[in-house]
Amino acid sequence: MHHPENPLIANVILDDALDKSLDYLIPAEITDTINPGSRVLVPVKNSVRQATVWQVKSSSSHLNLKSIVKLLSTAPVTTPDLLEMARWMSRYYCSPLYKVLTTLLPSSVRGKAKEETQYFITPLISEAAIAQACAKLRQKYREQALVLDVLLRHKEGLFLSDLLKETGGSKSPVETLKKNKLILMEKRQLDRSVVWEQDYFLSKKKTLSTEQATALSTITSSLDLGMFRTHLLFGVTGSGKTEVYLQAIEHALHLKKGVIFLIPEIILTSQTIERLKSRFQEKIALLHHRLSPGERLDTWNHILLGTAPIVVGARSALFSPVPNLG
Incomplete structure (x- = not known):
């Protein structure tokens, strides 16, 4: 527990239109619950604005700091890995951090939707x-x-x-x-999340061809080592790429890792979900732009808590807050 005579400092990123971070004093009553990724209300001139906590630190180069007005989320709304990726994206694409965080965090997560x-x-x-x-x-x-x-x-x-x-x-x-x-x-x-569970007998995995087994072995070796590597699977339609994906997912789940399964179009959602439900007992979360703000918020929270380790979606699912992503 931190002593109130030496208050901690929160470095925050406002949600809009400011290309720099700001420092605020953390009130004693929220010192133990605020973390990087937490959502807060902070005073800016004559208004109160929403922001994301970027860093918690013990000192600041600025004097006469104002205090955080309110902690909006008792738990972070994203993962440390995604915050680190936001930092990299900001540098690599020369983009302000607030714009990167707007891309990473859906508006529903940034306070546009409320828990019901x-x-x-x-x-x-x-x-x-x-x-x-x-x-x-x-x-x-x-x-x-x-x-x-x-x-x-x-x-x-x-x-x-x-x-x-x-x-x-x-x-x-x-x-x-x-x-x-x-x-x-x-x-x-009320849980408005779009999360599926396995609801019928699991189907058995198929026997792989030599080429499929070689591809799978390369992917699972990377998972075992915990290393980031890019793998390109090339094959015509019906050549068995999906079975390699499914067995790679199985391996990741066995290692207690999470999975994001990206699909090119929302129209493919149903058949993808059914295929995954027939193979895995784990819960499957769906993220795409047609979800209501409430559905997206509750689904996001399921993913963040690790209760749905498999995420299916189109482009917007790329930044899902999957803990321990494989």
């Missing part, structure tokens, strides 16, 4: 007690019984919006059941 919460309903009594309560309520309080019927089918609970879709009723019977201490209503974050 909703009431989540779970039973407070046993399954047998719910069934008994249903029988008692069915004659005079049919709508309450209907709510409990739905909870019998969803033993882990469900969001209020999904519950009301199934009952076709209003919130009133739900409130009554809560008042009578039969159910619990608590706010939870």
Whole structure:
């Protein structure tokens, strides 16, 4: 823990129109939660602007620093590797850092979309007690019984919006059941992410030809060494390139590494997802420009947390915050 008499300094990049970083004092209450990649509100002249924390340091060459107004994200919105790549892109392409970060971080991640919460309903009594309560309520309080019927089918609970879709009723019977201490209503974050899980039997990998096996061996050797190398697979349509990709992905996942599978067009998304779902148990995230801001934000967070180690998408998926990318 840092001592408040020696406050830390955050070097930040504003979201727009300033080709340099700025230093701000980090308030004591957020010292332990702010990191490179965190999103913050900072004072600039007579306004408050959004920014990305670039660096946390112990000193500054500037005097009379202002303090950060608010920490917008308790966790970084990107990975250290992507921040390092942003630094390289800025130098290599002679582009201001704020423009590079605008490219790397979707607008939804930069604060244009908000996390959404909703009431989540779970039973407070046993399954047998719910069934008994249903029988008692069915004659005079049919709508309450209907709510409990739905909870019998969803033993882990469900969001209020999904519950009301199934009952076709209003919130009133739900409130009554809560008042009578039969159910619990608590706010939870709604997951709008576009993430798939394996939902049928896994297919077996195919036996590779000599040429395929040679190509795969070259790729997996790079993965084993943890080295960056470029590999070009050349072959006509139907020559088996995709099977090499799939087995390379399998090897990366075995090494606990993440994967980005880029496709040339969004129209190819469905068949790519189905192919991956048939081979891997891991969750698969989809990123492309047609997602709503909320869908993109929640999918981004899944990827960042490592819960979806396979990312599929077109160009915009290139900068996905995949931890430990293979």
